[in-house]
Amino acid sequence: MNLPPEPRTWPSPAALSWVHRYAALGSEFHTRWTAQPLPDPYWVCTSGAAAEMLGWPDDWAQRDDWQALQCLSGGAQWPGLDPVATVYSGHQFGVWAGQLGDGRALLLGEMQLADGSGVEVQLKGSGRTPYARMGDGRAVLRSSIREFLCSEAMHGLGIPTTRALCVIGSALPVRREQIETAAVTTRLAPSFVRFGHFEHFAHHEKPQQLQQLTDHVIACHYPECREAAQPAAALLDAVTRRTAELMAQWQAVGFCHGVMNTDNMSILGLTIDYGPFGFLDAFDPGHVCNHSDHQGRYAYNRQPNIALWNLHALGQALLPLIPDADAAQQALEPYKTVFPAALERRMRDKIGLLQTLPGDRELVDDLLRLMAQDRCDFTITFRRLAGFVSTPGAPNDSVRDLFVDRAGFDAWGTRYAERLRQESSVDAERGARMNRVNPKFVLRNHLAEVAIRRSRAGDHSELQRLLAVLERPYDEQPEHEADAGFPPEWAQTIEVSCSS
């Protein structure tokens, strides 16, 4: 007789395994701190996928023994935690900004997963810390929802990112341009260390702590650098490569970060700090998503160069640990080849080319030029291109109609069709492949805005629905067609800024 499977019993939070490798670095690196409780907390949203990554039960948020609502909003603490606010510094908008740090974030600890890896669990918006400077330590519901949705959307797109487990709201008023209400987001990442953590110790001429931080990051996240002749240079080289790959992914999907300060650059090459981000709608290479960025420093087409600038700042910070300055310079060199190669590969994938032939780059560049000239929607154009038929004379109206300059598109289309006929794959197979790299769904501002408005009114179902759509951005999901359409007129009135 087959016995039914044993019901799975889940541990109480007391049985979760926490380590505190960052906290163990010592008091130069952080301040032990506790969160300021959010009054009358309520659930706004949770990510099942993020909880699954942690190995948590489906009903973790509701379980009495977990008290998750309290513990992730500062009102209680799970056993075994050792929360710290970490200190970092950094360059903001190209200028040295001095000491920053987790002004409104709190690292609860590092949870050990079943596979032995670690995930840091961090609250954002959990009250003032010693690094809060003039800030109130809070985050508003609006920006918390945006961060939550985009973290999980980027993960769905396959782009390295910090994750978001949940958002918890409260009626606590928070003053921004207007009075809004507070929320706390729980974020997850293998590490929240930023370039700015290294800059902090370099600026304060603390080579011992700089070495300690470098050893920590290498031991936990870049073990392959340990045996290198100059481990710090090897680390810089590895971070350079990861950052280059990340930039290629951002550019290929049309993601604009908005605040690429060195304190918002992850040492793991993750997308971190979702503030005034945006996805390209009508393609404008110089698009600036952050309304506070008057100079356009962080415009879409400047992101790759800014990342390299930021890597130079990291290299500068690591110099005391790299006796041979040439080695530091050498460690940055891969950016100049890895980024363009990665972007080219992704752009070739976006138009469905398997083989590499002369003239391919021009084909991509000319398409982008036409798209920019006609302000074609970035996401929709590439998605529709999957349906392009390479038979001579095929009308291809679906994508052609996106262009004002029809003759320009036809000329390009003729070249594209000829090029596709040199590939071994048939149109249908190519189209399916293209749909796996050109998302149908991205988190456009107006989609987030609708979810935010509903949540403010107490209905979080739209948020949870949108999350589910964005978790599968490459799938057709015809029932959610409206989320894949052009942004409505009113979307132009949405202003995103550093106010969060």
Ligand SMILES: Nc1ncnc2c1ncn2[C@@H]1O[C@H](COP(=O)(O)OP(=O)(O)OP(=O)(O)O)[C@@H](O)[C@H]1O
């Ligand atoms: N409301 C606030 N209260 C306290 N500190 C804040 C507040 N807003 C921002 N800061 C601090 O200002 C600095 C720069 O802010 P930035 O907007 O880049 O980060 P953030 O959005 O708070 O957080 P993160 O980078 O962790 O996502 C950081 O040190 C941050 O902690």
Ligand SMILES: [Mg+2]
């Ligand atoms: Mg930040």
